[in-house]
Amino acid sequence: MSDATGCAGARPTTDPCSRCDLLLGLDDVSVESVERGAVVMRVTVSAAWQLMGCPDCGVVAVSRGRRVRVLRDVPHGDVRVQLVWRQRRWCCLEARCSRGTFAEQVPALAAPRAVLTRRAVTWAVGQLCREHATIAGLARRLGGRVGDAVAGGQARAATTCGRPVPVRGRHVVGGR
Ligand SMILES: [Zn+2]
Numbered sequence: 001m002s003d004a005t006g007c008a009g010a011r012p013t014t015d016p017c018s019r020c021d022l023l024l025g026l027d028d029v030s031v032e033s034v035e036r037g038a039v040v041m042r043v044t045v046s047a048a049w050q051l052m053g054c055p056d057c058g059v060v061a062v063s064r065g066r067r068v069r070v071l072r073d074v075p076h077g078d079v080r081v082q083l084v085w086r087q088r089r090w091c092c093l094e095a096r097c098s099r100g101t102f103a104e105q106v107p108a109l110a111a112p113r114a115v116l117t118r119r120a121v122t123w124a125v126g127q128l129c130r131e132h133a134t135i136a137g138l139a140r141r142l143g144g145r146v147g148d149a150v151a152g153g154q155a156r157a158a159t160t161c162g163r164p165v166p167v168r169g170r171h172v173v174g175g176r
């Protein structure tokens, strides 16, 4: 069982809760709601609306609703954290442009097709670098595949700490 809580019900994106946002600590998204279970905490987030130009032609795009993208974030103690990002979709209607539909990107949050938030990647690489973590252990704490950015952490960790880092147990645990 989990308790579904929003500070005052689910927050509309036009009226985010500053306390929840401060707790989450990610500048570019706001918390809409939180469900905390014994194993996983799901935090639903969205980015503020902004006028969106087509990345190809610059013409103002029209909304195509949202899709849900689940990102795995830095664990909160023993509880895994999933960010449920209600990612906006846009469409370019300019006749001479072939872009079509495209998704909102928040570069500070996650790389375009990543399964982990950027800060989870940084955290995981730090765990490899300083805490003798294994890929299998990180997969367990993050709740699934750690992704190439972390599996390739040997190279990144070597850059980060200035020494080679052995990566043991490269197999991954669980699904998404
Ligand atoms: Zn709040």
Ligand SMILES: [Zn+2]
Pocket (backbone or CB within 6 Å): 054, 055, 056, 057, 058, 059, 092, 093, 094, 097, 098, 099, 100
């Ligand atoms: Zn366009």
